[in-house]
Structure formats: C-alpha cells, structure tokens
Amino acid sequence: MDWQWLTLTLNQAFTWTLSNSIEASLLVLLILLCQQLGKKHFPIRWHHAVWFLLLWKLAIPWSIDSTISLYNWLPTSPWTSIQETHPPTEPIVLTTEALHPHEFALQPDASLANEASFSWISLLSLIWIGGVAIFAITMTRSAYRLLSQLKNDVFVQDEAILRVFSQCQKQMGITKSIPLRMSPQMTSPALMGIWRPQIWLPENLLDKLNEHELRHIFLHELAHWKRRDIPVNSIMSVLLILNWFNPLLWYAASRMRQDQEMACDALALTYLQETEVPRYGYTMIKMLELYACPKQIRFTAGFSSSKKQVKRRIEMIRHFQKRAYTWTLSGIVVVLALGVFTLTDAKKVLGNEVPFSVPAEGETRSAPDQTSLSIINNLNTPVKAAAAGKVLKAEYDTKTGKGNQVILEHEDGYQTVYSHLEKLEVTAGATVTQGQLIGLLGSTGRSTGPHLAFQILENGTPVDPTKLLENGKTQE
Known part of the structure; x- marks a missing residue:
C-alpha cells in the first residue's frame, strides 16, 4: 500500500506540474506578445516586472477558480483525472456493514477511465522525477564547485576604490555591508549571496577601469541588490528544475534575465547626471571588449552580457529618460489583466453542469465518507441512467467485490458508477439517454x-452525489 501511495502521489505531482507548465507556456506567449506590442509604450521596469506573473504561476499550486480564466478555453486534459485523484484508501468494510447492513461504501477507483493511460503516466512520472534529480544535482554541484573556488579569493583593500564603492552605496541608500572581492574565476562583475551578499570582480579589472567606469559597475551591481534579483534568480532556477522538460520556460528564463539587466541599467542611470548617461554605455562596451565571452552563472547577477544583448541595452541607454524606471497606468492595467486571466483556474460557467437524477427508487442512505449512495429496495428494481452518456464498462467486477457494475461517461468530465446489479441491461460502448x-x-x-x-466521479475523483442530484428526486 505504501508503494501504491507513493506511485499515485508521484503521478499527481507530475500531472499537476505538466498541466501547470502547459498553462504557464501560454502565459509566456502572452507576455512576449505584450512586450512586443508595448515595446515603445511600456517602461523598462515593466518589461522585467511582468515576468513575476510567470514566477507566481509556476510557484503557487493554488489559485482561485474563475469563469473568466483564460484556461476555460483549453480542452480538458486526459491526465486531469489522475491529477486530482486522492490516494487510494482501504474501505472499512466491517464498520460500514455493521452500521448499515445493506450498504457497501465504494472504494474510490482512480483508474476507472484511466486504466489504459495509467501505466504510461507512471513511466513519464519516473522520467520526470529522474530529470529533476539530475538537474538538481548538477546545479548544486556547479554552485558548490564555484563557491569552493571563490572562498579563498582576496578582498579589495584599495582605499580609493572602497571610497567610490561607499559613495555609491550611500547614494542608493544601501546601509548593508557588501564586501568587494577579486577572483580569477570571474569574467564579469557579479553579485552573489542572498543573506550575505558580496560583489566579485574579475582579476586585474581595477587596473583597467577608471573611477567613473568603476562607479557605473558598482551602481549596476548595487541595483541588483536593491531590486532583490538574487532571490528572484534562485527561485526561477529551482522552478526550471521542476519544469526541465519545457524548452519555452528555459527561453522565458533567459529573456527574464535579459530584461533584468536592462531594468538594473535603468535604475543605475537614475543615479547619474544626464551628461554622464552616455559614459555608462561606453563602460558597457569596454567591458564587452575586455571580456568578450562572459560566463553566466546561476544564482548570481552580473554586469556584462552577450553582444546581442549589449546592443539592446545600448539602444535603451541612448533613449533613456528618468521615467523609464517608473510605472505607467497602461502598464499596470496590462499586468492586472494578465493576472486576472492567467493566474486563475478554469471553472465551468454556472448552469452548464450535467443534471443528474436518482437512478432508482428506494430508501437512500449516504456513505460515511459522503462519496456514494446506497439505494435499498427489492430485488430487480429498475436502475436507470442518472444522465445521458456512454457506457464505459458493463461487466462483473472480480477485483473489488462490486459485482455486476455499469460505468457511464458524461459531459464535463463526469462519470456515474452503478454497482451490485442483479442484471445488466446495457453493453460497453453503447450510448444511453x-x-x-x-x-x-x-x-x-x-x-x-x-x-x-451509486457513485459520481468528477474528473476521476468521487464527489458527494447529493450535491449533484437534480432536486434529489428519483426518476419517474
């Protein structure tokens, strides 16, 4: 039983991640579309901030059901029933029979409509968790190796350099102590550390830059700290591990890092005089000349970037204005709209639920767990379809002791189960009214x-039948 519970739990985790990843992909496409359409209208800060919707979507497993959710338009996923099914539990047969002699509490059957698909879902779940383990180990080893290489690096002792750095901190209102260190391992200035931040500079960089250029670099790295970019990058890296199979999310993370650098540029430029703004761009070009192929290290935030990205950043600097780091009303409206439509879950429009009728006359009793009904009457009392649908199963069940059983499939992911029948009047594949x-x-x-x-399943999960039965009446 423990192994079954573990398998089903893994399947649930995988199917939720897969479903959420697909929905997140749609959000990525919408963000990219909005960025393209609003390239000249939305501020630089907006282009990075809108990616926080993606972080929220990937990180938060719960969201409000809404009839205006964009995902109401998506078709129902074939794996949803496994995703929402609870781990199987043993029915307490003796207790139930002792309380109600004619009742038999149905055991939730997670694979009623998924017997054929369950095996490949389990296989994909194992592949997914294996990939998560590989990526997690790889990233952890990479971070540990880097920290081991950097732990003995020297601190910057030059008083003139430290004075410039202190002035930048004071100008940006940062009181936290952030050490400066030099390392031969670094190919670009970079900020590391969430609780104990430190800025690493490439070896001999101080000899190649003047005071103004160093100030530009310090302002940029301190902007990363002020904006809390290290925690954001760390969270995104963890989410990528869980969604390693989705290439669109890897691309989104790359775009997010690019927009992050531009947002840091915009924040740093707000602390410079207007005449000094072009010099900031020259510093960026000089860094590209000195370090043509900077390495991007996870869990860090740096200054340099690729030639293509530098071109985009230079273009932003050319047209920079102070308002580039402020919010606009249109930008706020777009973010709120995207959040309302994409950070909510799909919900069926009221009035579209399948109406069910009590399938037989007799004394009706609910099971203790509220997942089934027992309808007690004389032998050979007619049993009728609670709703129109298709017969999935009509045979004697030898596995769970439910005797002659009929399972009907209805609209909107519903199924009805009729057990302990004396005689079957339909066959599998037939359509019933x-x-x-x-x-x-x-x-x-x-x-x-x-x-x-009698039992009703919604997307494979047993639900309280009394809440779905039409006026609680039997059919005439």
Whole structure:
C-alpha cells in the first residue's frame, strides 16, 4: 500500500506540474506578445516586472477558480483525472456493514477511465522525477564547485576604490555591508549571496577601469541588490528544475534575465547626471571588449552580457529618460489583466453542469465518507441512467467485490458508477439517454442485501452525489 501511495502521489505531482507548465507556456506567449506590442509604450521596469506573473504561476499550486480564466478555453486534459485523484484508501468494510447492513461504501477507483493511460503516466512520472534529480544535482554541484573556488579569493583593500564603492552605496541608500572581492574565476562583475551578499570582480579589472567606469559597475551591481534579483534568480532556477522538460520556460528564463539587466541599467542611470548617461554605455562596451565571452552563472547577477544583448541595452541607454524606471497606468492595467486571466483556474460557467437524477427508487442512505449512495429496495428494481452518456464498462467486477457494475461517461468530465446489479441491461460502448434502463437492482459481489451502490466521479475523483442530484428526486 505504501508503494501504491507513493506511485499515485508521484503521478499527481507530475500531472499537476505538466498541466501547470502547459498553462504557464501560454502565459509566456502572452507576455512576449505584450512586450512586443508595448515595446515603445511600456517602461523598462515593466518589461522585467511582468515576468513575476510567470514566477507566481509556476510557484503557487493554488489559485482561485474563475469563469473568466483564460484556461476555460483549453480542452480538458486526459491526465486531469489522475491529477486530482486522492490516494487510494482501504474501505472499512466491517464498520460500514455493521452500521448499515445493506450498504457497501465504494472504494474510490482512480483508474476507472484511466486504466489504459495509467501505466504510461507512471513511466513519464519516473522520467520526470529522474530529470529533476539530475538537474538538481548538477546545479548544486556547479554552485558548490564555484563557491569552493571563490572562498579563498582576496578582498579589495584599495582605499580609493572602497571610497567610490561607499559613495555609491550611500547614494542608493544601501546601509548593508557588501564586501568587494577579486577572483580569477570571474569574467564579469557579479553579485552573489542572498543573506550575505558580496560583489566579485574579475582579476586585474581595477587596473583597467577608471573611477567613473568603476562607479557605473558598482551602481549596476548595487541595483541588483536593491531590486532583490538574487532571490528572484534562485527561485526561477529551482522552478526550471521542476519544469526541465519545457524548452519555452528555459527561453522565458533567459529573456527574464535579459530584461533584468536592462531594468538594473535603468535604475543605475537614475543615479547619474544626464551628461554622464552616455559614459555608462561606453563602460558597457569596454567591458564587452575586455571580456568578450562572459560566463553566466546561476544564482548570481552580473554586469556584462552577450553582444546581442549589449546592443539592446545600448539602444535603451541612448533613449533613456528618468521615467523609464517608473510605472505607467497602461502598464499596470496590462499586468492586472494578465493576472486576472492567467493566474486563475478554469471553472465551468454556472448552469452548464450535467443534471443528474436518482437512478432508482428506494430508501437512500449516504456513505460515511459522503462519496456514494446506497439505494435499498427489492430485488430487480429498475436502475436507470442518472444522465445521458456512454457506457464505459458493463461487466462483473472480480477485483473489488462490486459485482455486476455499469460505468457511464458524461459531459464535463463526469462519470456515474452503478454497482451490485442483479442484471445488466446495457453493453460497453453503447450510448444511453437519461432515464434509460441500464440494469436491475441486486446483491451481487460483496453485499449483504439488495441495494444499489451509486457513485459520481468528477474528473476521476468521487464527489458527494447529493450535491449533484437534480432536486434529489428519483426518476419517474
């Protein structure tokens, strides 16, 4: 049982991640579209901030159901039933029978409509968790190796350099102590550390830059700290590990880092005089000349970037204005709209639920767990379809003791289950209408008397039938 619980839990984790990743991909496309359409209208800060919607989507497993959610337009996923199914539990047969002699509490069957797909879902789940382990180990080893190489690097002692750095901190209102260190391993200035931040500079960089150029670099790295970019990059790296199979999310993370650098440029430029803004661009070009191929290190935030990205940053600097780091009303409206439509879950429009009727006449009793009904009556009482649908199963169940059983599939992911029938009146594959005879009430299988065990599943999960039955009445 422990192994079954572990397998089902893994399947649930994978199917949720897969479904969420697909929805997140749609959000990525919308963000890229909005960025393209609003390239000249939205401020630089907006282009990076909008990516926080993606972080929220990937990181938060719960969201509000909404009829205006964009995902209402997506088709129902075939793996949803496994995703939402609870781990199987053993039915307490003795207790149930002792309280209600004619009842038999149905055991939730997670694979009623997924018996064929369950095996490949399990296989994909194992591949997914294996990939998560590989990426997690690889990133952890890479970070550990880098920290081991950097732990003995020297601190900057030059008083003139430290004075410039202190002035930059004071100008930006940063009081936290942030050490400066030199390392031969670095190919670009970079900020590291969430709780104990430090700025690493490439070896001999101080000899190649003048005071103004160093100030530009310090302002940029301190902007990363002021904006809390290291925690953001770390969270995104962890989320990428969980969604390693989605190439669109890897591209989105890369674009997010590019927009992050431009947002830091914009923040740093707000602390410079207007005449000094072009010099900031020259510093960037000089860094590209000195370090043509800077290495991008995870869990860090640096200054240099690729030639293509530098071109984009230089273009931004050419047209920079102080308002480039402020929010606009249109930008706020777009972010709120994207959040409302993409950070909510799909919900069926009210009134579209399948109406169900009580399938047989008799004394109706609810199971203790509220997931099934027992309808007690005489042998051979007619049992009718609670709603129109297709017969998925009509046979004697030898595995769970439910005797003659009929399972119908309905619209919107619903299924109805009729167990312990005396006789079957339909065959698998047939289409039935609401109220059509599908069997006769009986006592087959593990049963102590004539009764119908009735259950409604929503996307594979047993739900309280009394909440879905139409006026709680039996069919005439």
